Amino acid sequence: MGKVRITIIIDIDIGILKKLDAMVDRKVFKNRSKAIQEAAEEKISRMHRNRLASECNKLDATFEQALADEWIYSELLEC
Helix, strand or coil: CCCCCCCCCCCCCHHHHHHHHHHHHCCCCCCHHHHHHHHHHHHHHHHHHHHHHHHHHCCCHHHHHHHHHHHHHHHHHHC
16 A cells, blocks of 8 residues: 655644654654554554454354354255
8 A cells, every 4th residue: 555645733742752752762663753653553453453353242153153054064965
């Protein structure tokens, strides 16, 4: 996926900014932009995984198992 350059203005707690700058100084991140990009990617990924887990929790395990068993049984009959 391509990248675009944009300008974002954020309000950030001074303590978080100091920690972020310290990580940049220690070369954990190339710069603030890279650090914030990675944080955003990680958060989006985590939210996606949590949403998937939440949707999976809505499934009825007994019903899903019955469907799987029915499919396996029909496959065995075809052999």
